[in-house]
Amino acid sequence: MFGFMSLYAQSIFVTGGIFAIATCGLYVTLAAGQTSVMTQALVGVGGYAAGYASVQWHQSFLLSLLLGAIAGAIVGAIVAFLLRKMSGMVLGVATIAIGQALSMIASNIPAIGGSLGYSGVSLETTINWVALFLVIALLVFTFLRRTHLGLALLAVGKEPAVAEALGISSTFVRVWAFAFGGVLTGLAGALQAHWLSVVEPTDLGFANEALIFMYLIVGGLSSPWGAALGAIGINWLLEALKFTGSDRFWILGILLVVVVLSRPQGIIPRRNLPAERKSLLHRKPRAPSLPVGVSIGD
Amino acid sequence: MTELVQVVLNGLIIGSEYVLVAIGFTLIFGVMGVMNVAQADFYALGAFVMIWMCVNAGLGVVAGAILGSLSGLLFGVLYYFLVLSRLGEKDFFAAFIGSVGVSYFIENLLTSIVGSQGEAVPPLLPSTFHSWGGLLISDPQILLLAATLAISVGLLLVLKRTPFGRDIRAVSESRFLAAATGVNCRLVIIGSVAIASVIATIGGVLVSATTLTITPFSGGDVVLEMFVVAIVAGMGSVGGATIVGFGLGVIESMTVAYIGSSWEEVAGLLVLVVVLILRPQGLFGRQVRIG
Numbered sequence: 001m002f003g004f005m006s007l008y009a010q011s012i013f014v015t016g017g018i019f020a021i022a023t024c025g026l027y028v029t030l031a032a033g034q035t036s037v038m039t040q041a042l043v044g045v046g047g048y049a050a051g052y053a054s055v056q057w058h059q060s061f062l063l064s065l066l067l068g069a070i071a072g073a074i075v076g077a078i079v080a081f082l083l084r085k086m087s088g089m090v091l092g093v094a095t096i097a098i099g100q101a102l103s104m105i106a107s108n109i110p111a112i113g114g115s116l117g118y119s120g121v122s123l124e125t126t127i128n129w130v131a132l133f134l135v136i137a138l139l140v141f142t143f144l145r146r147t148h149l150g151l152a153l154l155a156v157g158k159e160p161a162v163a164e165a166l167g168i169s170s171t172f173v174r175v176w177a178f179a180f181g182g183v184l185t186g187l188a189g190a191l192q193a194h195w196l197s198v199v200e201p202t203d204l205g206f207a208n209e210a211l212i213f214m215y216l217i218v219g220g221l222s223s224p225w226g227a228a229l230g231a232i233g234i235n236w237l238l239e240a241l242k243f244t245g246s247d248r249f250w251i252l253g254i255l256l257v258v259v260v261l262s263r264p265q266g267i268i269p270r271r272n273l274p275a276e277r278k279s280l281l282h283r284k285p286r287a288p289s290l291p292v293g294v295s296i297g298d
Numbered sequence: 299m300t301e302l303v304q305v306v307l308n309g310l311i312i313g314s315e316y317v318l319v320a321i322g323f324t325l326i327f328g329v330m331g332v333m334n335v336a337q338a339d340f341y342a343l344g345a346f347v348m349i350w351m352c353v354n355a356g357l358g359v360v361a362g363a364i365l366g367s368l369s370g371l372l373f374g375v376l377y378y379f380l381v382l383s384r385l386g387e388k389d390f391f392a393a394f395i396g397s398v399g400v401s402y403f404i405e406n407l408l409t410s411i412v413g414s415q416g417e418a419v420p421p422l423l424p425s426t427f428h429s430w431g432g433l434l435i436s437d438p439q440i441l442l443l444a445a446t447l448a449i450s451v452g453l454l455l456v457l458k459r460t461p462f463g464r465d466i467r468a469v470s471e472s473r474f475l476a477a478a479t480g481v482n483c484r485l486v487i488i489g490s491v492a493i494a495s496v497i498a499t500i501g502g503v504l505v506s507a508t509t510l511t512i513t514p515f516s517g518g519d520v521v522l523e524m525f526v527v528a529i530v531a532g533m534g535s536v537g538g539a540t541i542v543g544f545g546l547g548v549i550e551s552m553t554v555a556y557i558g559s560s561w562e563e564v565a566g567l568l569v570l571v572v573v574l575i576l577r578p579q580g581l582f583g584r585q586v587r588i589g
Binding site: 035082083085086088089090092093094096097098100101104105108206210213214217249250252253254255256257260261 | 333381384385390391392394395396398399400401402403404405406407409410518521522525526529561563564567568570571574575578
């Protein structure tokens, strides 16, 4: 289906698409108000799970993808439960710490390759698979917003106190937010494992985490489509930079800062619920104006 | 017995590094409410400026060291005016991401300039090891330890005893009320950022004098410990950061000595997670949490 693209272009799309899926996962977790800065670690978890499953247990491609996604979900849920009392930046820092810890634990376990990483995973991922899963991920979003769970996620993200008052258990939602994010990022990791044939512990570290946030922020925070676009776009940009022989990755750092500076509406995604969105199209009703000299309550 | 003391001593020296970076980090957070990830990269910048001054500009080692340390003033103020001032007031998450971007920028810019292997640092003091009653310590290490103690005690004195320090404490408690009582908050914040950056660059110069090498990612290596120290101590607590910073160094040293070097960093992370679960405001933190 993508025959019109050269193999080189296809490989860019694959990398971009894999991270687009992971970024969508981050988007879900962030939309529920959970600052998760360990997306990269969950990608790695999915990658290790899928790689191990396909090499040691000889599972088929699709099954190892599933296992990668499930592994990501489980780890995400456990982390969410452990950190359920935290929120905001403290939660973010705790997730950074856990992500680094996972990276270090991975490099210390000889059974999965130790610091050299786990290699020998079969090369199965093609651009068709990536495109398929990306589309599925984006469609899942569209339908998720219409479910109770999806609305609960958004509610906790926008107004946690009100959501709690309405009886939505924020712990429940947090765990689900991380689990959902984990499913997608684990899936992305599994796809990556089958693309690169190797999973390295450094992949789980904080260094690549900044990139993922870049995709999300530059691509636009108000929808997962933006996240996907950001991932593919920036990967293309990275390749273009490498192609011109320069190693000017610091441009991306500037890009991130510039984007952050020029988004006065803030960083946290505020995905509007359907009812609210309609009202943005109409003017806000003005309070009835009183004639001068009259004050309320006289 | 001397082995244990040696391990503790090594830990204190490792901890000095963490203290110097974390003090600035927690100071900026106290005053602005911003988690400045780029703090650790200023630390590396200080060492690099020193190298450039010595190697490229041909200055003496001492002059290079001084300039490297003071470069923090320039970087800190630049950073404030270009980035922090436009972000910090509105949105703390945005400032955090912005600082991640600046960190990425600094690390990769340095890599473009010097390559990722790292550079040798001209020695500030000869690395002769002394032996005091069986304990090994070298001149640069003594300098580092002494400087760290001096800086942290000095900073604490400034905070507690001087008018500027009082203003800093006021702004970090409540910016609104501080402004209402006539404190020039902007000046306080700029000053705090400058102080924090200088401490970081001094740290970079002194620590690289002990290890004699620096890479563009030396900052990234310290980032995690910086977070751990600042959060375990309680964000905004300078004295706490000092104690916890040394403590973390000792814990890491003991982990390496008695458990195994590959678990070195995990020890700190475990402490962080445990403290966050049990006492999220940090060991010395106030009850109220920002963020």
